[in-house]
Amino acid sequence: MARQDNINSIVIAGGGTAGWMTAAALSAVLPPHLYSITLIESDEIGAIGVGEATIPPIQLFNRLAQVDESAFIKATGATFKLGIEFANWRTGSDRYFHPFGRYGDDFGAAPFHQHWLRAHALGDPTPISEYSLATKAAYAGKFRWPDTAANTVYSTLGFAYHFDALRYGKYLRSLAEMRGVERREGKIVDVRLTAETGYVESLRLSDGGELTGDLFIDCTGLRALLIGEALGVDYQEWSRYLPCNRALAVPTDVIDLDTPYTRATAHAAGWQWRIPLQHRLGNGMVYCDGFWSEDEAARALLGNLDGDVLADPRPIRFRTGRRERFWEKNCIAIGLSAGFLEPLESTSIHLIQTSITRLLGFFPTRSFDPLVIGEYNRHTTNEYDRTRDFLVLHYHATERSDSEFWNHCRTMPIPETLAEKLDMFRGSGRLLKRDFDLFQDASWLAVMLGQGVRPKSYDPLTESVPPLDLDRALRGMRVTVARAAEEMPPHARFISQFCSAAPT
Secondary structure (H helix, E strand, O other): OOOOEEEEEEEEEEHHHHHHHHHHHHHHHHHOOOOOEEEEOOOOOOOOOOOOEEEOHHHHHHHHHHOOOOHHHHHHOOOEEOOEEEEOOOOOOOEEEOOOOOOOOEEEOEEEHHHHHHHHOOOOOOHHHHOOHHHHHHHEOOOOOOOOOOOOOHHHHOEEOOOOOHHHHHHHHHHHHHHOOEEOOOEEEEEEOOOOOOEEEEEEEOOEEEEOOOOOEEOOOOHOOOHHOOOOEEEOOOOOOOOOOEEEEEOOOOOOOOOEEEEEEEEEEEEEEEEOOOOOOEEEEEEEOOOOOOHHHHHHHOOOOOOOOOOOEEEOOOOEEEEEEEEEEOOEOOOHHHOOOOOHHHHHHHHHHHHHHHHHHHHHHHHOOOHHHHHHHHHHHHHHHHHHHHHHOOOOHHOOOOHHHHHHHHHHOOHHHHHHHHHHHHHHOOOOOOOOOOHHHHHHHHHHHHHOOOOOOHHHHHHOHHHHHHHHHHHHHHHHHHHHHOOOOOOOHHHHOOOOOOOO
């Protein structure tokens, strides 16, 4: 027997990646005879649509939303992503790789990287990248599916995707509509609240129509029409930690299937992304308007592109930060209405994903239990804050002093939670874990070492392994990783065989 206070109708305000990810996931999980789902979007309002790179948990979302992997890759022009290369972030003439997947194998009484630190102290100059299959494969232009068995070197491989975000939204829309989601064309002109409770009662459209619902999901982007304008939830700005507030995006005609990774190249007042898809390159410049004008950013971007541009650079304005609360009364903000973290580590789509899965984990009744809402907000707040810390690390841990921008970033105050992580690592190489850390040890290790953060010491328990045994173990891992990367098929051939996109 159904409960009398169950949610019956869900209204998603806004389409784009956030709206259609939400619609696809909810329609895959919620029975259509019990829940009606309506999505409102206007063809007059364009989506930002530059979220072209992802991180490995996207695979979990695609399974939740019952996405066929091969069909999704073909529909979105996707390629595989083994990590991110960071160029010029530490000194202005350097590069390092943040791989998906782990480094080496733990052995003895300490984690692998502690043994590597000890070997380094004993005079072994081998970089830690030699123990990462994802790094070796990425630079060799190779890819294959990881092994599901946990005892092979291929099980250490992690991957995500590059894809056309607008195509991804369209693909998810087709799945959602097939499952009964109703799309309503229209522009929201008014959000009506109930006088007694202040809950969202209905959304009035420009054509005179009006939509009521039990649960409203705000996917209206940076405007945040429901959570911000109507419900008045404040926005916590993080420009003191993450000063970039502008971006320019431009596609080029180059097809590069030999680079299964994203590249982020630091410039004098920001950084440039390069994302290879099956049908084009995605490019853009993220910068701070306090140090660069739009013309200066455009010159830097257009002077460092591969191929011919397919459109004029598209400007995007943003304020890095998050809502003070993500769930207010009967409204939940998902996507840019909830917060904006620049795409340095490809977290935008992931934060949409975790908001959706968290909503399903805390799915409400019409009583909207304050304890449930409070726990959802606590989880989401911590996730945004921990992700912020990881992004700040890239800017703060630098030796660059060649521009006002980098002098500012190097000397700016940082969150206490990040300072504690840095202090712990500098002291003993230990990686301080926090609740709701999106990025795990291998990611923090890659960026800290890549940005020049060096521990003074290492875990004393590593000394239980004799030096000759340590050398033998590390040498064996390097050989195994190098051989495995060499035996992988080229990324371009893998895509051609399994998931080549239809010509456009």
